[in-house]
Each structure stands twice: as C-alpha cells, then as structure tokens.
Amino acid sequence: MDFYLSTLIQGLCLSAIALGIFISMKIFNIPDITTDGSYTLGGVVTAKLLVLHQPVFVVLPVVIAAGALAGTATGLIHTKLKINALLAGILVMTALYSVNLEIMGRSNIPLGNFPSIFNIVNFSSDPDRNTFWIVSIFAVVTTLIIGYLLKTDFGIAMRATGNSESMVRALGVDTDRMKIIGLALANALTALTGYLVTENQNYADISMGIGIVITGLGAVIIAETFINWFRTTSVWFSLILVLSGAIIFKFVIALILSLGIDPTLLKLVTAVFVLLIVSLPRLSFKSSS
C-alpha cells in the first residue's frame, strides 16, 4: 500500500483516541492511563463479536459501551474512593488485561476471513481508498459530535470542571459526576480507535494497547503546541488541531521507521519523540528568558 495513504489511514484511526486524551488530559486535567486497557478492550471486543458473526450495528455500540464502562470504573475509583487518578487508571488498566484475555480466551484473534467494515461499505473500488474514506467519516463524525457536545451548556460545564472546580460546584454542577462522564467518554473514544485499528489490521492482540496512551498524548501535545501558537479559544479549531496532531504524529513515527530503524525499537522511538515534543517548548523558553 502507498506509504502516505497507509500512514494517513493510521493517523485517522488515531483521531478518536486523540480526542479522548484531549478530553481526559486537557479538559479534565486527569492523566488517564486506563487508555492502554480500554484501547485493547475495544479491539478485543471487536474481534470476539466478529468471530461470533455479529453485524456492525451490534459491534460498534458494544465496543463504545465497553470503553465507557472501563472509563466509568476509573472515574468511580477516582472520585468516590478518592484515589489518585493516575493510580485509579493503572488499577483499571491492569484489571483489564485479565478481562481482555478472558474475553478472547487466548492472546490473539486473527480476523482474516471475517467481513470487516472496510469491505462491507464501498465508496471506492480501490480497497485502500475505501478504507481511507471510511476512517475519514469516522474521524469527521466523532469530531462533529464532540465539538457539538463541548459547545452545549453541558459541554461548558465539562470544560469548566477541569478548569475551576470550586466555581463549577458553586454553579450547581456535581463535579464527581462530571468527571465520571468525562472519563467514560474519553475511554469510549479510545475503544473506538481500538475497533478501527483491529478492523484495519485484521487481528486483535492482548498487547496491542501497550504504550498507546503515549501515542494519544503525543497527538494532543502537538495539537496543544499549535493551540498555544494560534492562541485560539475556539472549540472547533482546537479539535481540528487535535485531529491534525494525530496525523502528524503518525507521519513522524512512520518517517523515522522508514529511515531503516528496527521496528522492535518502535516504542522507544515513540517515547523519545513524545519526550522531545513535550520538552522542546520548555527548553526554548529557558534559553529565551
């Protein structure tokens, strides 16, 4: 497959997880590690349901609900048991490993012969282009839904929760409930990426989620750099930048790998790249001040 097209497809698959991390990390200020588990959960549920010959309109809602459930668990542990959000996420992620294994019954499920969403719906005779159009539609629709949500009164309350908790409570918002809903939403989006990636790569694997939170984070940090650069407060523009962040991130990683770096070093390269984009703005600040 064409290098650019396949990278673009992978980037678009990541748009949902990037939106999810944007919600948990930037809007709610919660570093949510559940992501690694809920991404795999999304993939695992997809594979299991496809093996059971379930149609798309069953698979997709179940995947989203499963992700939301994982996020709800983290949210409940964090808010009701007053446990540090990072720890709450790690706990749920760890537990999900067993859940995922239990669902699959083994460590991976290949989906070679099962009909995927990419060959049910046909926009183009070229399968790669077809895949591109389908993941694009997913990316656009999720962005539209999240964008609309953030513009509503409920969305303003969401955005304010991570920004000034004392204010939001004084204005009649149950911040615990809001955080639980936010984490559920973030992980539902994460599971959606798990669904798309599993459909795209044609298998689900127990270790597919390792380090995925870093990928999502990388996309969001790239987006944030642009958001600060443009000094935008527009919800729509921010979300478009998050989407671009996911695609840029995938392209940089793909370019690095195409230089001939051993694919076993993929996670190391990813981590170093995220470290770079996190630290570069700070380093340049230091030298200028």
Added chain:
Amino acid sequence: MIRVSDVHKIFNRGKANEVNALDGIDLEIKDGEFLVIVGSNGSGKTTLLNLVAGSFLPTSGTIEIDGNDVTKLPDYHRSEWIARVFQNPLSGTAPDLSILDNFRLAAIRTKRKGFSIGISDSFKKNVKAKIASLGMGLENKIEQPMGTLSGGQRQALTLLMSVMDTCKVLLLDEPTAALDPRSANIVMQTADKLIKEFGLTAILVTHNLKDAFVYGNRIIQMVGGKITKDVDEKNKSVLKQNDLFDWFA
C-alpha cells in the same frame, strides 16, 4: 432567610491537631439583610460561610435556607439559592474559558446543564449590556479567556455572574483581599449596588474594618468559634469606625 442552629464544626476530631472551629453557633439572617462578619484569623468566620455554602458539612447542628433544611445538602445543590464570590479571584471563574462561557454557566446556575447550545445572539447581547453596566470597558472582550483579565476585573465579573440567574443569597468571602485599593473599592461598590438592586441576602466576611463599617446593615464579631458581638441595623448606623477597631484591641 438563613437559620443556623447550634452548629458545631470540629476538624481532625480525635487527632492531635483537633480544631474546634465553630462552637455552637446560633444565627438568623433575615431576607434582604447584609451581614458583615469580622474576626481574627482562626475565629471561624470563613468556616461559618463555607458551612452555609455547603463546602463541607457541620459536625452537629442544622442549617436552613428559606425554610429548607440544607444541613446535609452538598454545595452544588445549594446553588439553587446561593451564589458565591471567593477570596481568590481564580476560584470564582474558569480562566481558560471565554468570558461568555463563564457567563453562560452562571446564567444556568439553578438549571439543568443540558445538551443544547445556550449561547445565542440575544444571550451575547444581554451579557454585553450587563458587562457594560460595570463601566470597565470589558463588553467588547467577551470572547477572550477569563484568565486574561486582572483580579479586580474577574471579581467584578464574578459578582455580575451571581445575578445572571435567580439568586437569593450572596456569599462574599474576603472578595477584595487579593486586590489593590482601587479595584477593591470598585468590587465592594458593585457588590453593594447589586445587593440593593436585587434585594439579596448577603454575608460578607472581611478583615477590612473600613468595608465592615461602610457596608452592610448588620455586623457580628466572632472569637474562637463563637459569636461575641451582634450589632443590628439600628445600632450599626450609630456605630463609629473606631468602635470596630476597639473590638480588636
């Protein structure tokens, strides 16, 4: 009307650092009363305010607002009656959200935060007109993040936000403590104006004895978690500023 009956608040009960913050408070605040609370640090005045707001619950005793027992009600349910201005200008507003978003949230303080877009052109116009009434020239900056404003501007807007939705009780927790004298003056005058205009029941906690003297129609002093002085409207009007200083002598 707010009725606080035999309220005790003990922090860290049974531990070495146990604090008896409120020691049997009985207080009735009538509708439209503007109560000023003065007292040294640790006298319990902010604790009392937070108990009325519902930030935390009393160890014993009851709190009523408008005849409703709210003793066990969390703060986000009491927002049906109460609007607040915090000591820290950052606490009362969301800095990364636009002024408009902040006002939208304030305008639905007592209502459901639903899944429809509430910011319309008429809403924008309404907010602009309200902000223009402050005379600070902020009405053309409503799309800007709240965080770009100064502390004084943010406190003034927080006050305005409190009357965007129906409001019975306004709680002011040292609203000018972090402000320069000029901003402090504007904020207190705005508060006084809104309290009179909307007939609010208000509680002001302050260390500024001049404000305590100028504003409000009732003043109490707290010492060690108890109310030691209670001066009603008639007597406050003949009270001299020096008398207040003598309270702390």
